[in-house]
Amino acid sequence: MSTLTKQDTFQSLLDSASSSFAPIRTQAKETYLTQGLPALKEEEYKFTSIAKKLESKIQEFKSALPFAVSKEDIESVLFEGFDGDVLVFSNGKYLPELSTSPEGITVSSLSQAENTPLGSIAKPEKDAFSALNLASFSDGLFISVPKKQKVEKPILLISFNQANSGQVIQPRVWIEAGDFSEVTFIDHSISQTEDPYFVNKVVEIKGGLNSHVNYYRLQNESKNAIEVSNIHTDIFQDSRFTSVNLSLSGDMVRNNLTLNLLGSNSEGNMYGVYLLNGKTHVDNHTNVDHTIPHAESNELYKGILADQSRGVFNGKIFVRQDAQKTNAFQQNNNILLSEDAIVNTKPQLEIWADDVKCSHGCTVGQLDEEALFYLKARGIDKNTATGLLLYAFAGEVLEKIEEESFRSYAISLIQERLGSKF
Structure with missing residues (x-):
């Protein structure tokens, strides 16, 4: 356990959590208080001392309140030629009054949705930051794509962040893609301050039978922002999930991406680019869990590092005993543009089945x-x-x-x- 404990840094955050989602909050709080924040001696955070970084920047965290966002703010960050729906967040709070309504799907705050199994995919016992989010987030976004619904236009999630030093932003999103549905999300975070705030984000995605879900993410926040994101996905038979993560800026960024392949003929694709300079530190941790025969995963992450930046890649592929006929590919390639830039890369395979095609590798060069x-x-x-x-x-x-x-x-x-x- 790190020096950041329940007695100090996050106590105010936990104490001020709303009473909604009370049963799961109580359990998540107990889990967090038992675990504490990860220290460097823990293998999963061996190269990324988030706790030490938080301690050096901020002594006590409180929740960041939403702030006013204008239509002009939204229009100024839309991509040229973008034709889709826009869901707007202010310091992690969903703003329906500034968002559009995607045709044919359900969008609401999490507090208005019934029986959402929060924490069933991004399990709080697996990561202390996921537990902290579940114990203390204020509200979140619920998205449900009905069965056989093909959402033709992309859905852009714009997160405007404007927090003072010592404030934490905790977005939480639940996405359900029904059987035979198709949908594309673009997740874009925008800093409107240079203060060292902390973002602790959790996204849970459930892809039904023969569903196709794309989730693209752009991280380009201020150089002082500290961020941990947990994006966890379950997909089932004949479904496909594709993630592309672009990390370009921040002080210290930790991306946890987990994909559980729970049906035959399912396909998971995880791609990423991290383009780092200054003293930016980005850690990409991925987990792919093959549990069923006849599934495929593809993973490719590439890093370009300059100045005194640091990159970490730790990719894990698990092939369970019953997951025969698995195809799994993983590759991490890096280019260092400075003698002071550092990358730590560790691709891993754990295989319990004998009829599989799996490969992994990494390169670091100039x-x-x-x-x-x-x-x-x-x-x-x-x-x-x-x-x-x-x-x-x-x-x-x-x-x-x-x-x-x-x-x-x-x-x-x-x-x-x-x-x-x-």
Whole structure:
């Protein structure tokens, strides 16, 4: 257990939690108080000392209250060519009055939804931050896509964050995709302050039979923001889930992504790019659990690190004894642009079945000097040539984004960061 305990940093947060969801809150609080925050000696947080970071920045956390968001604020962050619905959050609180109503699906606050099994997918006993969120979040968003409903337009979740030092923002989202449904979500967080606030986010996704769910996420908050996100997904027979996570900024960011393959012929895809500079620290932890025969998972994360930034990748694939005929692929590739940049990468496979096709691997290196020389020899200046090579490296992940306006925005944003805007 870390030095941050129930007696200090999060006590006010726990004490001020609303009375709604009382039974699950009580259990989650007990779980959190038993666990405490993870310390460096714990294997899961070996390279990412979130507790120490929080202690150095902030002594006591309180919930951040929602603030006024205007229509102009929303319009200013929409991607060019975006044609879809928009769900707006202010410091984690859903604002229905500024949101549109996606046709054919149910959207409400969690407090208005009945019998939502919060914590059944993102189990609080698995992670202290998930337990803390469940014990103390104020309210959240409930989304239900009916059976056979194909949502043609993407749904953009815009989170405006404007918290003072010592405040915590705790978004919570529950998504149900019914049997034979299709839906795409884009999760975009926007900082409107430079203070060192803390975001503790939990998203639970349940994909029904033959459902197709895309979940794209862009993290580009202020350099002082500290964030932990837990995104956990259950998918069943013949279903497909695709996640693309782009991490570009923040002080310390921890992304926990868990995918449980609970039906035959299910497919899970997990892709990510982390493009880091300054002293930004991003830790991507992924878990893929194959429990049933004839399922497939694909995982590709790529990192580009400059200055004194630090990246962590820990990907785990579990193939249970009954999960014969499993196909599982995992790869993590990194380019270091500075002698001071660090990456710790640990792909893992645990297999109990004998009729499977599984592979994993990682690479850490620098730019290909021969390729750089080739471009310079054809009249391209060094900065542009470097940017082109780096974009080509990251582009393999960006191509996985099917929604055109967001893909174009992500490409232009990354090209600009890499100095290869053309």
